[in-house]
Amino acid sequence: MPLTVLLADDHAMLRSGMRAIFDTQPDLQCVAEVADGRAAVTEVARLRPDVAVLDIRMPKLDGLGATEMILSDPANRTKVLLLTTYDSDEYVYRALKAGASGFLLKSLPPEELISAVRVAARGDALIDPSVTQRLIARFAVSLAPPPTPPGLELLTAREREVLLLIAAAYSNAEIAARLHVGDETVKTHVSRVLSKLGLRDRVHAVAYAHINGLVRARPH
Amino acid sequence: MPLTVLLADDHAMLRSGMRAIFDTQPDLQCVAEVADGRAAVTEVARLRPDVAVLDIRMPKLDGLGATEMILSDPANRTKVLLLTTYDSDEYVYRALKAGASGFLLKSLPPEELISAVRVAARGDALIDPSVTQRLIARFAVSLAPPPTPPGLELLTAREREVLLLIAAAYSNAEIAARLHVGDETVKTHVSRVLSKLGLRDRVHAVAYAHINGLVRARPH
């Protein structure tokens, strides 16, 4: 059975152009054309096409908002491809966050649009190369380890160990038990950590450790 | 002038296959074939091709390591496309982090490999659709706001305000000055925050706030 497609764009000319492209493919069937985002949402809910191709700029509800509404429905099985004339980073992030299966520029060659629909239908995703480039850069920094915080290199191994335990909100006595040393020893380490890092008290130490990424916040 | 390409793969058969593909394109010139990662790095440094196509599994130095060495050189202008038989998330992350311009599966149709080289050469990037899908999912969660931490809804507006100041490592006296209230008042708020959240002391409160994303760590 053919893949069903919904087209959403406020320019009738562009819609008929895309429909013509799909009509060249026997296994692709364009089951609806709409001119705004709200209509796209309702028609997707009614017809449940395999793929919805949405322009970002549309009246009443833009393509991003429509995408969010469509994909936030847990019963939905329609994949969403977003089309845009100009790419903006904000658009991309919002689109990907909403779970779009594609983010493409309208300059895309017709045959690639067809292949994009097939890619989306089988559950994969596709991003325009010019956007991918910037996405990688952004993704890389989000993976990059935080730069070594200032002053950390002054600490000995033991002191860093103690700092991590402070950051985990352990008391001196708890740290002592955990390291199997006396609590007076821990006090010494703590004092050295504070003075070496220029911190007033252990509360500042906890903040320092977390802000500088010494403690991994809820693992993603 | 033609685009120059370097091929790196430990299978001679695959190299000659790819070379044959490139030879069908007048504007693509395969300037070198190497069989391991170390050779790839030195040849890229010597020949400075426009694009290097690297297999991930290679002797001596794998494609990821080679990518990192190539792209860590600030004088480098060669773009890197990575090829792999099986995709693993870890591979992808490392590749993107290193700054690769592409991450493709060997199942890729030949004509798409050609187009990928052109995409990379012009500075854009390209990721295999099956990988993109998972990348989006991962990217989305990295953008997702942290879920509302447990217990936070028990706090009044004022108490939340105080909690944020505690998280910023302010002392009771400093919080009092900042809020223009007496320090006895602050003590009351702090006590309520601690008991409502089940925290032992302000140190735990600082850790709680940071772990639950109430305080934005170094903005990316």
Place this chain on the structure above:
DNA sequence: TCGGACGTCCCCCGTGCGGGGGACTCGGTT
């Protein structure tokens, strides 16, 4: 061989902190 860094343990002392009370004002609900 002598230092110096590191890790360990000890004492004193002042104070910020947190728990336990209580009390007052406001605003909104019943």
Place this chain on the structure above:
DNA sequence: AACCGAGTCCCCCGCACGGGGGACGTCCGA
């Protein structure tokens, strides 16, 4: 009217904490 939650201020008490000292052993490099 009575009530209650939120915000404000006050007192007392115990204690963990942090700064100031000093001391001792080990290991390593000068």
